[in-house]
Amino acid sequence: MKYKRYNRTNTCDRCREENIITVLIPGKACREYNKKGNWTGKWICHDCYNKDYQKNNSNSQNNIRKSLTDRRTGNLDPNSSQAKGDFFEDLTSLWLGVKRLSVEYDKYSMLPLDHSTIPDNTFVNISGILCDLSGKIPQTKGRLFDMIYGYWNQNVTSEHGKLYDYLIFYCVSNDGKHIERVYIIPKEDVTKRTCIGIVKIPKGRWGNVIIPWYKKYRITDEEAIKKVNDIWKEIIKRRYMIKKEE
Numbered sequence: 001m002k003y004k005r006y007n008r009t010n011t012c013d014r015c016r017e018e019n020i021i022t023v024l025i026p027g028k029a030c031r032e033y034n035k036k037g038n039w040t041g042k043w044i045c046h047d048c049y050n051k052d053y054q055k056n057n058s059n060s061q062n063n064i065r066k067s068l069t070d071r072r073t074g075n076l077d078p079n080s081s082q083a084k085g086d087f088f089e090d091l092t093s094l095w096l097g098v099k100r101l102s103v104e105y106d107k108y109s110m111l112p113l114d115h116s117t118i119p120d121n122t123f124v125n126i127s128g129i130l131c132d133l134s135g136k137i138p139q140t141k142g143r144l145f146d147m148i149y150g151y152w153n154q155n156v157t158s159e160h161g162k163l164y165d166y167l168i169f170y171c172v173s174n175d176g177k178h179i180e181r182v183y184i185i186p187k188e189d190v191t192k193r194t195c196i197g198i199v200k201i202p203k204g205r206w207g208n209v210i211i212p213w214y215k216k217y218r219i220t221d222e223e224a225i226k227k228v229n230d231i232w233k234e235i236i237k238r239r240y241m242i243k244k245e246e
Contacts, residue, residue, distance in 0.1 A: 006043035013042040022047075087235050088142035089114050091179075092168050094231045096122060098138060113164060114140045125221035126184055133184075137163065141196075142170035145180070152181075152198040160191045170228075171198055176236065179228050182219040189213070 006029050007013065012022040013032065022045045030049035032042040044052075092115060093100045099116040120134045139159060143152040152171040159167060167190050171181035181198065190196070202212045219225060 012045040012048060014044045014048040084142065084144075085140075087232075088170055089140045090235050091142075091170065091228065091232055092138055092140045094235075095228055096133070096138060096168075113137060113162060124184065124219060124224060127216045127218055127220055131184075133166070136165040138184075139164040139167045139187075140170075141167060142172055144172045144176055145174040147174050150199065152196075154196045155194065156190050156196055157194050159187075169196060169198070177233075179225065179232050182225065182228055183214055183217045184219065185214065185217045189217070 006024045009016070010024050012020075012024060012029075015022040024043055024045060028046050029043050030046055032040045032044045032049070033052070034040055089100050089102070092098060096115075097119045101113055101115060115138050118133045118136050118138060122133045123130050124133055125131070139162060141154050141156070141159075143154050145152055152169075154169065156167070164187055167183075167185045167187065169183040169185060170179055171183070172178065173180055183198070185196070196214070198214060199212065202210050
């Protein structure tokens with residue numbers, strides 16, 4: 001019977017560095033990979049491989065726990081998608097006077113809603129029409145402008161089964177410093193599509209300017225946009241998303 005040899009001693013390279021002898025056997029021996037995902041040429045035991053996985057894999061239980069801890073303490077990387085999502089929810093919370101339910105219940109995953117209901121006497125000018133949002137439930141999304149494709153694009157399939165009335169969609173400048181546009185889109189129009197793509201200057205096939213479906217949901221009130229931007233600047237200053245300009 002032939003035995004597979006993984007190295008000269010047939011023991012875990014990692015354990016041996018700590019003066020521990022762990023014999024490598026078929027089914028329990030694993031290749032050691034560096035952070036770039038390349039094999040180092042060494043063989044390690046399953047326990048050492050699992051430690052690397054928990055440390056390096058963003059979906060591992062350890063990293064999920066760390067992510068939740070960082071969100072609670074405010075230590076998230078400000079450029080991460082989770083942090084930006086929190087910033088946008090903070091913006092909706094401060095602008096419309098609603099609660100962030102993830103903060104309220106200290107639960108940052110599997111919640112069906114982002115916010116509590118909008119307080120009474122809350123009116124917003126949407127495309128020239130004064131709309132009463134009192135008692136409505138908002139959901140929040142936001143994207144930075146994509147310079148390559150020339151639009152703000154957001155997948156919304158995860159929002160289809162949630163219970164809310166309006167999706168607040170923030171269109172942010174490419175550098176993250178300014179809210180260029182805000183759309184308040186009814187849920188029934190969100191569930192019709194898998195993605196929302198907002199183009200700055202929508203044009204048809206022959207280059208003619210067209211009126212997109214989302215135009216009627218854009219906030220046109222300059223005072224409201226100024227208020228949103230004032231709040232946004234305070235959020236990114238507080239969260240260290242960008243450095244305070246001198």
